[in-house]
Amino acid sequence: xxxxxxxxxxxxxxxxxxxxxxxxxxxxxxxxxxxxxxxxxxxxxxxxxxxxxxxxxxxxxxxxxxxxxxxxxxxxxxxxxxxxxxxxxxxxxxxxxxxxxxxxxxxxxxxxxxxxxxxxxxxxxxxxxxxxxxxxxxxxxxxxxxxxxxxxxxxxxxxxxxxxxxxxxxxxxxxxxxxxxxxxxxxxxxxxxxxxxxxxxxxxxxxxxxxxxxxxxxxxxxxxxxxxxxxxxxxxxxxxxxxxxxxxxxxxxxxxxxxxxxxxxxxxxxxxxxxxxxxxxxxxxxxxxxxxxxxxxx
Amino acid sequence: xxxxxxxxxxxxxxxxxxxxxxxxxxxxxxxxxxxxxxxxxxxxxxxxxxxxxxxxxxxxxxxxxxxxxxxxxxxxxxxxxxxxxxxxxxxxxxxxxxxxxxxxxxxxxxxxxxxxxxxxxxxxxxxxxxxxxxxxxxxxxxxxxxxxxxxxxxxxxxxxxxxxxxxxxxxxxxxxxxxxxxxxxxxxxxxxxxxxxxxxxxxxxxxxxxxxxxxxxxxxxxxxxxxxxxxxxxxxxxxxxxxxxxxxxxxxxxxxxxxxxxxxxxxxxxxxxxxxxxxxxxxxxxxxxxxxxxxxxx
Numbered sequence: 185x186x187x188x189x190x191x192x193x194x195x196x197x198x199x200x201x202x203x204x205x206x207x208x209x210x211x212x213x214x215x216x217x218x219x220x221x222x223x224x225x226x227x228x229x230x231x232x233x234x235x236x237x238x239x240x241x242x243x244x245x246x247x248x249x250x251x252x253x254x255x256x257x258x259x260x261x262x263x264x265x266x267x268x269x270x271x272x273x274x275x276x277x278x279x280x281x282x283x284x285x286x287x288x289x290x291x292x293x294x295x296x297x298x299x300x301x302x303x304x305x306x307x308x309x310x311x312x313x314x315x316x317x318x319x320x321x322x323x324x325x326x327x328x329x330x331x332x333x334x335x336x337x338x339x340x341x342x343x344x345x346x347x348x349x350x351x352x353x354x355x356x357x358x359x360x361x362x363x364x365x366x367x368x369x370x371x372x373x374x375x376x377x378x379x380x381x382x383x384x385x386x387x388x389x390x391x392x393x394x395x396x397x398x399x400x401x402x403x404x405x406x407x408x409x410x411x412x413x414x415x416x417x418x419x420x421x422x423x424x425x426x427x428x429x430x431x432x433x434x435x436x437x438x439x440x441x442x443x444x445x446x447x448x449x450x451x452x453x454x455x456x457x458x459x460x461x462x463x464x465x466x467x468x469x470x471x472x473x474x475x476x477x478x479x480x481x482x
Numbered sequence: 483x484x485x486x487x488x489x490x491x492x493x494x495x496x497x498x499x500x501x502x503x504x505x506x507x508x509x510x511x512x513x514x515x516x517x518x519x520x521x522x523x524x525x526x527x528x529x530x531x532x533x534x535x536x537x538x539x540x541x542x543x544x545x546x547x548x549x550x551x552x553x554x555x556x557x558x559x560x561x562x563x564x565x566x567x568x569x570x571x572x573x574x575x576x577x578x579x580x581x582x583x584x585x586x587x588x589x590x591x592x593x594x595x596x597x598x599x600x601x602x603x604x605x606x607x608x609x610x611x612x613x614x615x616x617x618x619x620x621x622x623x624x625x626x627x628x629x630x631x632x633x634x635x636x637x638x639x640x641x642x643x644x645x646x647x648x649x650x651x652x653x654x655x656x657x658x659x660x661x662x663x664x665x666x667x668x669x670x671x672x673x674x675x676x677x678x679x680x681x682x683x684x685x686x687x688x689x690x691x692x693x694x695x696x697x698x699x700x701x702x703x704x705x706x707x708x709x710x711x712x713x714x715x716x717x718x719x720x721x722x723x724x725x726x727x728x729x730x731x732x733x734x735x736x737x738x739x740x741x742x743x744x745x746x747x748x749x750x751x752x753x754x755x756x757x758x759x760x761x762x763x764x765x766x767x768x769x770x771x772x773x774x775x776x777x778x779x780x
Contacts, residue, residue, distance in 0.1 A: 191564065191732040193571045199732060200564035205693015212691060215534065218527045220563055222520035227568050229516045236513065237569045241556045248546010248556075258539045258546075265518055266489065266498035270525050271535045273491045393510060395503015434489040434497060 197224035243386055250385040256290065260387040263287070263433040264396070276417075282323055282472040286419045286435045289405060291344040296334050299359035304372035304457075307353035311340030311374030313458040314444060316420075318467040320367045320408055327367025328471060331410035334360050335371070337403070342379030363410075372456060375444055375463050376402045378426050381433065391432070398432050401425040406469070413471035420467045442467055495522035541684055548683040554588065558685040561585070561731040562694070574715075580621055580770040584717045584733045587703060589642040594632050597657035602670035602755075605651040609638030609672030611756040612742060614718075616765040618665045618706055625665025626769060629708035632658050633669070635701070640677030661708075670754060673742055673761050674700045676724050679731065689730070696730050699723040704767070711769035718765045740765055 191199050201217045226232075232240075250257035262268045268287055276285040299305065306313070320331040336358045338344050345356040357376075363369050383391060383398035391398050402425035409415035421428060421441040428436060444463045447453075453460035489497050499515045524530075530538075548555040560566045566585055574583040597603065604611070618629040634656045636642050643654040655674075661667045681689060681696035689696050700723035707713035719726060719739040726734060742761045745751075751758035 189727060190734055190736055191567050191571075191729075193568070193575075196564055196568045196571070196732075203692075203694055203728065203732075208692045215528050215530070216692065218524050222524040222527075223563065223565060224568055226516050226520040227565060228572065229520075230513050231572055232513070232569055234569060234573050237560070237566070241554070241560065244542065244556050245546050245549045245554070248543050249549070251543045251547065256539070256543070258542050262535070262539065265521065266494055267521060267525060268535070269489050270491070270494045270522055271530055271532060273489075273494075274526065274529055275532050277491075394501075394506045394514065396501055429487060430501065434494075434501075436488055438488055 193228075196228075197221045200224075243390075246386045255382065255385075257385050257387055259290070260381055260385070261390070263381070264387055264391060266434045269434045278416075279472050280323060281470055282414075283408075283416050283418055283469045284437045284439050285417050286437060286440060287433060288417050289435075291346060292334075292336060292405065292407070293346055294355070294358070296336060296358040296360040297355045299361055299371065301361055301364060301368075301370055302372065303359060303361075305335065305357050305359040306339075306372070306374045307356045308339060311377070312463055313456075314373050314375045314463040314465065315370065315447075315456060315458070316373060316404070316465055316467065317370040318368070318469060320363050320369065320410065320469045320471060322413065322471055322473060327363075327365075328410045328413065329363055329365045329367055331363040331367065331369075331408055331413075331471070332360060333363065333369045333469075334405075334407040334409075335373075336405045337373065337376040338379050340374055340377055342377040372458070373404070375422060376404055378402045396432065397427065397430070399427045399430075400433060401427040401431050401436060403435075406467075408469045408471065410471060412474055414474060416469065416471060418469075420465065491526075494526075495519045498522075541688075544684045553680065553683075555683050555685055557588065558679060558683070559688075561679070562685055562689060564732045567732040576714075577770050578621060579768055580712075581706075581714050581716055581767045582735045582737050583715050584735060584738060585731060586715050587733075589644060590632075590634060590703065590705070591644055592653070592656070594634060594656040594658040595653045597659055597669065599659055599662065599666075599668055600670065601657060601659075603633065603655050603657040604637075604670070604672045605654045606637060609675070610761055611754075612671050612673045612761040612763065613668065613745075613754060613756070614671060614702070614763055614765065615668040616666070616767060618661050618667065618708065618767045618769060620711065620769055620771060625661075625663075626708045626711065627661055627663045627665055629661040629665065629667075629706055629711075629769070630658060631661065631667045631767075632703075632705040632707075633671075634703045635671065635674040636677050638672055638675055640675040670756070671702070673720060674702055676700045694730065695725065695728070697725045697728075698731060699725040699729055699734060701733075704765075706767045706769065708769060710772055712772060714767065714769060716767075718763065 197220050200220045247257045272287050278284045320328040345352040361369050378399050378401050380398040402422035403419040407417050423441050423443045442465050444465045446461050447464045448461040450460045495518050498518045545555045570585050576582045618626040643650040659667050676697050676699050678696040700720035701717040705715050721739050721741045740763050742763045744759050745762045746759040748758045
């Protein structure tokens with residue numbers, strides 16, 4: 185007797201892909217076809233043993249079971265394997281000199297409060313005082329007035345307000361600003377601190393087993409948006425932060441790193457109601473006009 | 483400023499692999515290196531969108547959360563993607579004419595009871611009566627006496643005893659036999675029935691979305707073992723079973739399919755205490771001598 189389509193080591197991935205029915209959505213077929221092909225190639229390449237397969241099953245199971253309303257261990261896994269950053273990069277390639285994107289991260293979970301230009305978003309009193317200035321322009325160099333600049337960051341201890349609802353003031357270190365007629369924005373805050381991603385689950389174990397630390401270098405989150413332009417979700421990284429060269433989620437892009445310079449200027453400090461010296465950073469944002477941005481086809 | 487090792491689309495997988503510390507176990511490094519490389523290649527090949535990535539995260543999370551003491555949804559996922567069968571095949575390649583292996587499956591969870599040759603393992607009275615005969619030999623053709631032949635199967639409704647503890651008799655359709663001096667074994671049972679794998683979870687949804695049925699063709703499980711030989715974990719498949727060409731877990735191998743012939747012989751039926759006509763199947767098992775079998779290096 186002879187049966188076509190039975191499983192064999194040589195044709196293993198092909199046989200699985202051939203099992204998909206004719207009515208399968210073409211995009212789903214494309215995605216699963218590629219996934220199965222790479223998965224089988226991986227198993228063959230490393231000659232995965234029964235025991236290693238079982239370890240993999242157990243790891244994935246534990247990862248799923250670590251997820252709850254406030255913890256998404258599979259996103260963490262995707263993050264530390266560089267997959268989140270790769271998907272981000274593929275889907276939001278910056279054109280020419282437009283500001284590069286990076287990962288959104290899990291802490292943009294509440295709306296930032298409206299604040300006037302110059303406001304101090306550091307409500308808890310800790311950390312090194314810092315003035316942030318910048319300008320939003322289009323790729324043609326023209327200022328973008330009335331752009332929204334949404335900012336959020338960790339405090340001097342490396343925690344976001346939502347992680348410490350009983351310790352930090354409500355909406356600490358968050359603000360939604362609007363650029364002035366010349367496209368400029370400025371506000372007062374503190375220099376953010378590096379922090380570890382949650383590492384008490386399976387992903388933490390994976391990091392430990394591969395000799396990796398769980399830290400993200402210090403950064404400030406930005407979403408900048410304006411009518412007629414593509415919004416940009418990005419970070420401003422602190423040049424001299426620990427881990428700037430080894431972000432556990434691979435989010436650092438060279439173009440997003442800035443020096444937070446020390447300013448020794450008693451008069452300016454007084455104006456800002458800062459202690460002297462203080463720190464200052466400048467971050468210009470360039471937006472692509474609508475329709476200009478390369479995105480992956482859906 | 484210039485930082486080596488920062489993430490880029492081109493070097494994405496390389497950057498992740500380079501993050502593994504020097505103390506990483508070499509085999510773990512090899513496995514994760516290959517996995518990350520294929521995972522990134524997959525994302526790039528299909529240009530995975532943000533939304534598709536999120537769908538994948540949600541699917542994996544739901545799969546992990548569907549697992550409990552009696553349900554392993556990630557093993558089911560591995561099964562329906564052909565990964566379990568591939569791992570099985572790689573690790574247990576049969577030499578020459580030795581009997582091929584196939585998946586163990588999840589129902590060998592209790593010890594089969596010792597039974598004498600000829601015993602009837604069908605204790606619940608349903609189904610088509612069937613005589614199973616066979617002989618265990620080495621690759622040199624010599625009979626293997628005192629080999630253990632461990633058998634388990636589903637009943638005429640497609641359920642194993644452990645799935646219906648309140649309905650089926652204890653240890654129904656399970657038996658542990660020993661071959662006679664001539665390597666022969668025989669026992670009475672019923673023709674097994676095809677059955678669906680559990681399809682009320684994420685894996686069932688995946689099957690539905692890809693136009694696949696959830697069924698395994700009718701089969702009888704065997705583990706045959708003897709001193710001085712490699713044990714073999716395999717199935718005997720029923721030639722005319724529905725789904726014989728489309729096993730949802732890809733377990734069918736041509737060499738393991740047998741006709742269950744109808745026998746019209748009133749005298750023989752009477753001897754066997756069967757109704758006439760009955761069914762009969764012959765399944766010879768060839769074992770490799772210890773050390774002869776090709777296995778993947780650990």
